[in-house]
Amino acid sequence: MAKRGVAMRGRTLVGVVLAAFVLVALSIVWRRTIGIGESERLAQLDSRRVDLEGERARLEGEIRDASARQTLGATAERRLGMHIPSDKQVVILPRPTR
Amino acid sequence: MKAPTRVAVIHAFFVLFAIALVARAAKVQVVEGKQWVARGKRQHFFASALSAPRGQILDASGNTLVESREMTRVALALPEVRDTAFVIKALRRARLDAAAVHAAIDRRRRWIDLPGLYSASDVASISKLNGVHLTPVLQRVYGNSDGIKRIVGSLDIRGNPLDGLELALDSILRGDSGRVSLARDNNGRALDSPDGWTEQPKTGSTVMLTINNTLQAICERELSIAVDNLKADGGDIVVMNPHTGEILALASNRVGRTTFGNTAVTEPFEPGSTLKPFVAASLLEHKRARPSDIVSTHNGKLELDGRVITDMHKAAQLSLADVIRFSSNVGIVEFGQRLTPRQKYETFRDLGFGMALGVPLPAEATGTLREPKQWSRQTAASILMGYEIAVTPLQLVTAYAAIANGGELLEPHLVKEVRSVNGTVLYRAEPRAVRRVMSGEVARTIQQMLLAVVQEGTATKADLATFEVAGKSGTARRTSQNAGYTAGNYTASFVGLFPGNDPQYVVLVKLDRPKGAHYAGGDIAAPVTQIVLRAALAARDAALDREGLAASEKSVLAESAVGPSGKAASTSAPRLARGVRGDATNPLDRAAYDPSDNMTRREIPEETAPYIVDLPASPRAAAAPRAALTPRPIPDVRRLSVREAVRTLHSAGFRVRVVTSASSATFPAAGTMAAPGSLVQLTRPLE
Numbered sequence: 001m002a003k004r005g006v007a008m009r010g011r012t013l014v015g016v017v018l019a020a021f022v023l024v025a026l027s028i029v030w031r032r033t034i035g036i037g038e039s040e041r042l043a044q045l046d047s048r049r050v051d052l053e054g055e056r057a058r059l060e061g062e063i064r065d066a067s068a069r070q071t072l073g074a075t076a077e078r079r080l081g082m083h084i085p086s087d088k089q090v091v092i093l094p095r096p097t098r
Numbered sequence: 099m100k101a102p103t104r105v106a107v108i109h110a111f112f113v114l115f116a117i118a119l120v121a122r123a124a125k126v127q128v129v130e131g132k133q134w135v136a137r138g139k140r141q142h143f144f145a146s147a148l149s150a151p152r153g154q155i156l157d158a159s160g161n162t163l164v165e166s167r168e169m170t171r172v173a174l175a176l177p178e179v180r181d182t183a184f185v186i187k188a189l190r191r192a193r194l195d196a197a198a199v200h201a202a203i204d205r206r207r208r209w210i211d212l213p214g215l216y217s218a219s220d221v222a223s224i225s226k227l228n229g230v231h232l233t234p235v236l237q238r239v240y241g242n243s244d245g246i247k248r249i250v251g252s253l254d255i256r257g258n259p260l261d262g263l264e265l266a267l268d269s270i271l272r273g274d275s276g277r278v279s280l281a282r283d284n285n286g287r288a289l290d291s292p293d294g295w296t297e298q299p300k301t302g303s304t305v306m307l308t309i310n311n312t313l314q315a316i317c318e319r320e321l322s323i324a325v326d327n328l329k330a331d332g333g334d335i336v337v338m339n340p341h342t343g344e345i346l347a348l349a350s351n352r353v354g355r356t357t358f359g360n361t362a363v364t365e366p367f368e369p370g371s372t373l374k375p376f377v378a379a380s381l382l383e384h385k386r387a388r389p390s391d392i393v394s395t396h397n398g399k400l401e402l403d404g405r406v407i408t409d410m411h412k413a414a415q416l417s418l419a420d421v422i423r424f425s426s427n428v429g430i431v432e433f434g435q436r437l438t439p440r441q442k443y444e445t446f447r448d449l450g451f452g453m454a455l456g457v458p459l460p461a462e463a464t465g466t467l468r469e470p471k472q473w474s475r476q477t478a479a480s481i482l483m484g485y486e487i488a489v490t491p492l493q494l495v496t497a498y499a500a501i502a503n504g505g506e507l508l509e510p511h512l513v514k515e516v517r518s519v520n521g522t523v524l525y526r527a528e529p530r531a532v533r534r535v536m537s538g539e540v541a542r543t544i545q546q547m548l549l550a551v552v553q554e555g556t557a558t559k560a561d562l563a564t565f566e567v568a569g570k571s572g573t574a575r576r577t578s579q580n581a582g583y584t585a586g587n588y589t590a591s592f593v594g595l596f597p598g599n600d601p602q603y604v605v606l607v608k609l610d611r612p613k614g615a616h617y618a619g620g621d622i623a624a625p626v627t628q629i630v631l632r633a634a635l636a637a638r639d640a641a642l643d644r645e646g647l648a649a650s651e652k653s654v655l656a657e658s659a660v661g662p663s664g665k666a667a668s669t670s671a672p673r674l675a676r677g678v679r680g681d682a683t684n685p686l687d688r689a690a691y692d693p694s695d696n697m698t699r700r701e702i703p704e705e706t707a708p709y710i711v712d713l714p715a716s717p718r719a720a721a722a723p724r725a726a727l728t729p730r731p732i733p734d735v736r737r738l739s740v741r742e743a744v745r746t747l748h749s750a751g752f753r754v755r756v757v758t759s760a761s762s763a764t765f766p767a768a769g770t771m772a773a774p775g776s777l778v779q780l781t782r783p784l785e
Contacts, residue, residue, distance in 0.1 A: 036283070039290040050168050050234065051218025057167035058217050061239050064162065069315040069637075070243065084633045087562045091753045091777075092648045093744065 143279050143294055149236055150273030153302030155250050155263065157311040158344070158514055159639055162241075164250050164264075169215035169237040172230065176208055179229030188224045192216075238264075241311075245318045245349045248360045249309065249459070249512070261359060263305065263512075266458040270516055270524075273302035303524060306515040308344035310641040313337055316633040317349035321607075324626045325351050329613040334362040334491045335630065336606045339641065340499035340595070342529040343508030345457070345492070346603070346641050359461050366465040366488035367608065370574025371425045371619070372593050373446075373484035375501065375544050377434055378422055380445040382540045386436040389419040389543055393432040400428040403475050407431055407483070410618075411556075422547040423555035425571065427483050434482035439470035442481055448535045449497040450507055451489050457512045465489045484574060495606045497535075498593045501548070502601035505541040506531040549598045552624075557592055560624035562631060564652050566598030569605075569627070571619035576611065587611060592623035596631050597650035602642055605630060648755070732778055734768035740782055752778040 065071060076082040102110075126134060155164040172194060179185050186200065189212075198213055215237050224230050238253050240246065251262015259265040276299030281291035317335040325333050332352035338345055350361040381387040398412030411424035421429030434442065446452070452467025466488040468477070473486075480486040489497075492510060500507045509530040516525040536544070548568035552561050557571040572591040575583040591608040595601035607623040607630070616622050634640040635647075733750050735743035740756060747754045747764075751774035758781070765779040766772055 036289060039281075043290050047234075048218075051170075051222070054168040055218050057165060057239065060162075061165075061167075061241075064241065068241070068243075069312055070319065073315075073319070084629070085636045087564045087632050087635050090564075090632075090635045091755075092644050092651065093754060093756060 141282075143281055143291065144288075145277050145279050146288065148276035148278055148297075148299045149257075150275045150299035151236055151301045152238060152253075152257075152264075152273060153271040153519070154304045155271075156304060156306045157309050157314075158307060158346075158641065159311065160306070161311050163243075163246050163307070163309075163311070164238060164240050166236050167239055168234050169217060170221050171215055171233045171235045172212040172221060172224075173233065174210040174212070175229045175231060176210065177229075179227075185224075185227055185229065188227060192220050192222075192224050194220070194224075243311075243315060243318060245314055245347075245360075246309070246311075248350055249307070249348055251460075261460055263307075263458060265460050267305055267513070270305060271302040273519075274300040276300070301519040303519065304517045305513055306517070308339075308346065308511050308514045308527070309348065310346045310639070312637045313347040313634055313640045314349060316630055316637065316640070317347040318351075320626055320630050320633065321349045321351045324607075324609060324622070325353060328609060328616075328622055330609045331611040332361070333607070333609040334365075335608075335626075336362050336491045336495045337630075338495045338499050338510065338604045340502035340508070340601050340604045343496070343499065343510045344514065344527070345510055345512050348492075348512075360459060362491040363457060363459050364461050364463050364490070366463050366490050366493075367589050367591075367610075368485050368487065368574045368576070369489050369494055369591065370484040370572035370589065371427075372494060372570050372572035372591055373487070374422055374425065374430050374482070375548060375570050376445060376449060376497065377430055377437075377442075377482050378418055378547065379501070379536045379540050379544050380437060380441060381418065381433055382543060383536050384437065384441060387418050387433055389547065390417050391433075392417050393421075393429055395421075395426050395428045395432065398426075398428060400431065402431065402479055405476060407479065419547050419550065422544075422570070423550045425551075425556045430482050431479045434479070439473060439478055442478065443467070443470050446481070446487060448507070448533060449500065450493055450532070451487060451497070455492060455496060455510050457492065457510055459512065463490050465493055484572060491606050491608055494591075494593060495604050498595065498604045498606070500535050501541050501544050502595045502604055503541075504538040505534050505536040507533050507535045545595065545598070545601075548595060552594070552598065556618070556620040557594075557624040559620060560592060560594050560627045562628060565596065565631075565635075565647070565650060566652060567594050567596050567627070567631065568598035568601070569594035569624070571624055573618045573620075586617075588617045590617055590619040590621075590623045592619045592627050594624075594627045594631070597647065600646060600650050602646060603631070603634070651755070729771045729773050732764055732766055732768050732770050732772055735764060735780070736762045736768070740780075743780055743782075747778050747780065750774075752776055754778055754780055756780045756782060758782060 151166040154162055154166075157163055172189075174185070176182075194212060194216065198210075215235055221232055225232055236257065238257075240250065240252070247262075249262055251264035251266075252260050253264055254260055259268045259271075264271065276297040278296045279291070279294035280288040281294060283289050317337060321333050321335050324330070330353070332350070334351070335347065335349040336345065337347040348360055348362050352361060378387075378389075382389070392415050395409065395413050395416045397414055398409035400407045407427050409424070409426045409428050411426060413420075413424070413426070416424065416426050416429045418429075418433055420426070421433060437445075446467050452465050454462045454464050456462075468486070473481075477486045496507065496510050509532055511527040513525070514527050515523060517523055545568055548570055549566055551557050551571070552567045552569050557569055560567050560569055570593055572589070572593075574589045574591070576587045576589055578584045578587055589608060589610055590612055591606065594603075594605045594607075596603045596605060605627050607626045609623055609626075612622055634642060730750060732752065733746050735746050738746060744754050744756065752772065753775060755777055757779055761781060762783060763781050765781065772778070
């Protein structure tokens with residue numbers, strides 16, 4: 001009877017150790033799976049960030065080109081009939097000295 | 099001894115096997131552990147290069163001229179494409195070059211690199227499709243200005259610099275590329291890994307140029323119009339700040355010829371009469387002549403060393419000042435004989451001719467200045483008239499800057515500042531005097547001579563109504579291939595100092611081979627200078643010190659006596675008359691600038707009465723009747739603050755100039771009848 005109890009304890013111990021091993025292994029695999037998933041998401045977000053920065057630079061460039069003197073000046077002359085004033089038409093107001 | 103049982107043998111076998119396993123494991127883990135770890139890392143991780151974005155190039159005001167941005171290159175792996183029609187449709191929706199895709203698919207190629215680069219938003223919809231491979235690529239984006247492209251240069255398809263500042267400043271702009279360690283998943287795809295490492299790329303430094311984008315745009319536009327109208331082969335405009343040596347604009351134009359470099363720096367030319375002021379400066383510096391000294395100019399014709407030197411302005415005798423004013427070849431040759439060949443050579447050499455100025459542009463030309471021992475019999479006279487010497491437009495502007503700043507030859511700057519990506523200033527250009535080339539007194543004397551050239555000499559068409567302009571025109575014959583100097587083949591140029599009495603700009607306008615009846619620098623290059631200056635004055639930011647300009651403004655108060663019709667101008671002073679003469683509304687000027695009269699579309703019909711807008715402007719004011727333009731009394735603003743006084747005077751239709759004085763008053767005085775648009779000087783005591 002006593003011999004049987006010892007054997008049971010030994011098997012239980014082995015079972016517990018095995019179960020613990022499986023659990024630890026599972027948690028490691030799960031952690032790595034989560035890590036890889038997160039890593040992929042991070043990579044996608046980083047790629048998206050870079051894409052958006054490129055897009056921002058493109059839009060800023062378009063705004064710059066559209067508001068450049070070459071574009072606006074020509075449009076102002078053609079559509080609004082504006083012109084470069086002569087120097088006589090430019091009044092420079094000196095800042096009053098305080 | 100008892101024979102071992104079968105069970106014992108099996109046990110022993112297992113024990114030995116276990117020992118072998120443990121020994122092997124110990125060998126792998128302990129003895130060869132590091133090697134296996136390294137091998138495992140090699141299989142699971144790989145290093146990928148991270149390209150460093152090139153630094154930005156900015157103009158002097160901080161506007162971006164060139165930058166790097168990430169774009170996407172698209173490739174198709176046809177064997178991986180399951181539904182070709184769907185992919186083509188998606189590509190078409192993404193505005194990609196579907197025709198190229200069709201053509202490639204027809205040829206049954208396995209891998210197709212689609213031409214061009216696409217933005218992230220363009221390719222977002224196709225990024226998940228099987229068989230579509232996207233590769234990020236750093237693209238260099240340049241502004242839409244051709245002139246800026248000529249200055250900054252370009253990169254090849256691999257990102258290597260080809261020319262311009264991109265090449266000259268490559269080590270600064272390039273940055274340091276980084277590396278990243280990535281893991282491989284079971285399909286061999288790259289994955290970021292927490293066990294990996296990253297060496298971040300270092301973005302290239304930001305280079306800020308001295309170029310003013312607004313002024314550059316003005317110069318490019320006016321040069322382009324002038325070259326078109328005059329049917330010239332091309333031209334250059336250079337603008338420099340004479341007190342710092344900063345190059346503010348560098349515009350080049352060549353018709354029918356692809357040039358990538360900036361010809362204002364790479365193509366020397368014979369400057370002709372624009373060199374005469376330096377001969378005069380040398381004469382004054384060596385005390386071989388005074389401005390009032392007179393020489394015989396032989397009625398504009400002189401035979402010397404087997405050739406005839408002629409003048410456009412024929413006179414029996416001229417003073418040195420008048421030789422410059424009328425650009426007399428005979429006069430300058432007569433005066434120049436007082437200098438030794440060595441003195442002539444050293445004068446031009448000290449001005450920086452015949453050597454590179456050191457601006458960071460590849461292929462900068464040195465020009466040609468031969469030593470006296472290499473001179474022919476005629477060189478001593480030719481060089482005085484600006485022949486047998488070749489200078490780049492930039493060299494000529496730099497030399498004129500010495501006249502403008504009181505005699506110091508400054509090192510020209512194109513780069514104002516270099517900043518690291520975190521904003522630390524790595525380099526800042528400081529004005530650097532290379533040498534003194536003339537005394538301050540001589541520089542001032544030459545400046546006065548140049549004022550006379552514009553006021554009543556050969557370049558009156560550069561004059562402005564409200565500011566003095568000094569300068570010198572040049573009209574040099576050009577050589578044709580194997581034919582020497584030929585008729586009808588000229589370089590017309592004008593170098594102006596603005597304002598003439600305290601220059602903020604040195605402007606060179608050069609036009610190559612203008613066609614038509616007008617080819618003289620004073621007739622065609624001077625008006626271009628005038629238009630550039632007008633546009634710069636009207637621009638919000640054209641690197642002008644407005645406070646300084648206000649102090650340099652010509653007195654045009656006499657204009658207040660001129661009614662809108664202009665009929666009451668009998669009292670106008672000679673200064674005013676000079677200002678009016680230089681105005682482009684003068685039909686003679688237009689005719690001179692552009693015989694076909696194309697320029698008139700850009701000129702202002704100033705003959706019409708000025709329209710005075712009440713401030714603040716309102717739609718109702720815009721509909722005001724013309725009766726409002728009749729002369730009116732100047733309001734009494736003595737008890738008002740400066741702001742209120744200016745507003746009141748503006749509301750009354752007057753232009754205002756505020757001057758600090760001991761008393762508070764207006765000139766003309768309050769109550770005086772004056773035409774709307776007249777300038778009223780408001781004097782206020784220092785507060």
